[in-house]
Amino acid sequence: MAGQWLQWVRGVVTVHIRDGQPERLVNRALEGGLELSSIRWTSDGKLEFELSVGDFFRLRPFLKETGCRVHVTKRHGMPFWLIRVEKRKFFAIGLGVFFIGIYLLSSLVWSIEVKGNVKLTEEQILAAAKQEGIFPMQWSFKLKDKDILSKELVTDLPGATWVGVEKKGTRIIIQVVEATEPDKPDLESPRHLIASDDAVITEIYTEKGRPVVKKNMKVRKGQTLISGTIGGGEYTQSVVAKGKVRGLVWYEYNVASPLTQEVKVYTGEKKTKWYAVIGNRALQVSGYGKNPFGTSEDVVYEEQAAWRNWKLPFGRLKKTIMEVRTDVRELTVEEAKNNGMLEAKADVMQKAGSDAVVLKEIVLHENSDNGKVYMKVLFEVEQSIVEEMPLVQMQGE
Template sequence: MKVTWLDSMRGAVTVRIRGGEVERFVNLAAAEGVRLLSLRRTSRGEAECEVTLRDFFRLRPLLRQTGCRVRVLRRHGLPFVLVKLNRRKFFALGMAFFIVGMYMLSSLVWSVEVRGNAVIPSERVLEAARREGIYPFQWSFRLKDADVLSKQLMAGLPGTAWIGVEKRGTKITIQIAESTVPEQRPLMNPRHLVATNDAVVTRIMADRGRPVVKENTRVKKGDVLISGILGDERNTETVVAEGVVRGLVWHEYDIVSPLIRKVKTYTGERRVQWYAVAFGRALQISGYGKAPFAKYETVRREERTIWRGIQLPFGRMKQSRLEIRYEERTVTEAEAKAEGLLQARADILAKAGPDAVIVGQNLLHEKADNGKVYMKVLFEVEQSIVEEWPLVHIQGE
C-alpha cells in the first residue's frame, strides 16, 4: 500500500527496521492494525517502510517483542512543516505578509489606457471612466462587469458608436469607436475677396463668385479680386465668394546682424543627483549640496519600474547639472550677412503663410559699422493675397 495525500497531510515518516526478527515484526504489525506503507526489503535482515505519525507511536511494544530497532530516515507532512515554521516565526510571518501583499497588489488597477479615439480627447474619456470607478489604484473587485461599464461610458460620452472595456491583469484598456459625423460648415454672410497687399496677380481661381481681375494684373491693397455679386443690374444675387488668388508681393527689410556673437558652450563638468520617485513625489538620496558652478543647466531623466509590461508608479530620477560658459565669437561679414538674410527669410515665410515662396531678393544697401552689418533688402514673395470683406447689399425702397 502506498502513502496517500491524506496520510502526508497528517504526517508520515520513513523508517528503517533492522535487527531482531523483522518478519515477525511485520506480522505483528499487521495483526495490530499498524499500517506499514510501501514496505520493501533493502538488505538481508533490514526493511524500509512509510508509517503514519499516529501508527509510529504504536511501534514501541512491537519492537520490544521482536528485538528490532527502528531508525527514522525522513519526515514529511504538515505537522513537521508547522514545527519548522514555529522555529522560524519571523520568516513565516514575512512569507505571509509577502503573499498577502502580492495578492493585494495584483488586485489593484495599475494603469488605464485609451485607444481608438481621434476626436474625443483622452482626458475626457479618463474623466468619464473615473466617474464609473475606473482609475489607477482602484480595487478590481469593486469594478462592475465590462458590459455594464461599456454601456455607462457610452451614455456619458456623446459621439461614440461603441466602447469596449477589457481588463488584463492589472491594466484596463478602453477601446473607442467614434461616430462618423458629417462636417458642419459654418454659416457665412455674403462677401468679396479683396487684396491684402499691393501685388501682381500670378494665379486666380474662383470656386464661387465672379473673378474681377486676371493674371499678370497689378492690384492695390483693398481691390476686389473675386466679387460676391452675380448677375446684371436687374437680376443680382449675393454669394459667399470663395477661391484662391496668389500674387507677387515685395517686402523691404532693414537687417542688422552683429559681428560678435555670444555662444553658449559646455565645459564637461557636471554634478549628478539621484532621487527615489514614488507616486509623483521625489526623495533625494545622493548628490547633496549646491552645484559648484556659477552657471549651469539642469537635465532630468526619470526611469519608471516596469513589471510584466506594466509601468509602476515608482522608480528613480537622475538630475544632472551641466556647467555652461558663454564665450564671444567673432564672425566674418559674409557669415553675418548670410545669417541676417536667413533670419529675414524665415520671418517673411512665417508672416506670409506656409504656402509662400520667395522667388527673388535684391540687396539695395549694405555697410559694416560699429561691429555690425547693416543691409536693406527687397524680397519678392509669391503668396496668397486674399482676405474676406463683408458684402452689405442695400435694396432700394
C-alpha cells in the same frame, strides 16, 4: 527538465577524490547502485564527479574499500538553500514581504488614460468610469469584465458609439469612439475678395463669384479680385465670393547682423541627484546640497520599474546638473550676412503665410560698421493675396 528539477530538490554535491584507487572506487560505486555524473579528471590529477546527497552518505564503505579520501567542493540544491535561508531568516522574510508588496501594488489601478475623445471631456469620461468601478487605487480583481464595462460606459456617455477598456499593468486605457455628426455649414454673408497687398497676379481660380482681374495683372492693396456681385440689372445677385488668388509681393528689409555670436558651452562639470519615484511623488536619496554652478542646465532621466509586461508604480529618477558658460564667437562677414538673411526670411514667411514661396533675395546695399553688417534686402515672394470684404447691400435691394 523533470530530472534536473528532481536533482535540485534532492540536493547535489561535487566531490574530488584523492589517494587510493579512484577508478576502482567509481566502478564499485556504480555497481553498488550509486548515480554518479560529470565524471572527469581535473588539471591537478584529481577525479571529480557529482552525486546526490543521499548517495554521498552511501559512498563511505567504498572509500574504505579502495583507500580513497573525498573532499566536497560544491553544494547546490534545495537542502543547502534551506540551510542558508535558516541562517538568514530576516532576509528571507524581507524578501517574501517585498514580493508580496510588488504583487499587491501591481494588482492596483494606478492611473487611467483616456484616448479618442473630442467632444466629450476627460472629466465626463472619468466620472462615468468611476460609476462603473474604474478609478485609481481600485483592485484589479474587482473590475468587471471588459465587455460589460464597454457596454455600460457607452450607455453612460451620450455621444459615444463605442468604448474600449484595456488594462496594461497598473494602467487602464479607455478608448472612446464618438458619434460623427455632419458638419453644419457656417452662415456666411455676401462678400468680395480683395487684394491684401500690392502684387502682380500669378494665379487665379474662381469657385464662386465673378473674377475682375487676370493673370499677370498688377493690382493695388484693397482692389477687388473676385466680386460677390453677379448678374446685372434686375437679375443682380449678391453671393459669397470664393476662390484662390496668388501673386508676387515685394518686401524690403533693413538688416543689421552682429559680427559676434554668443555660444553656449558645457564645461564638463556636473552634479548628479538621484530620486526614488513612487506614483507622482519623488523622494531625493542622494546628491544633497545647493547647485554649485552659477549657470547650469538640468538633464532629467526617469526609469520606471517593470515586471514582465507590467509597469510598476515606482522607479528612479536621475537629475544631472550640467555647468554651462557663454562664450563669444567671432563671425566672418559672410556668416553674419547669412544669419541676418535667415532672420529676415523667417519674418517674411511669418507675414506671408505658410504656403508662401520666396523666389528671389536681392541685396540692394551692404556695408560693415561698428561690429555689424548692414544690408538692405528685397524679397520677391509668391503668396496668397486674398482678403475678405463684406458686401454691404442697400436697403430695398
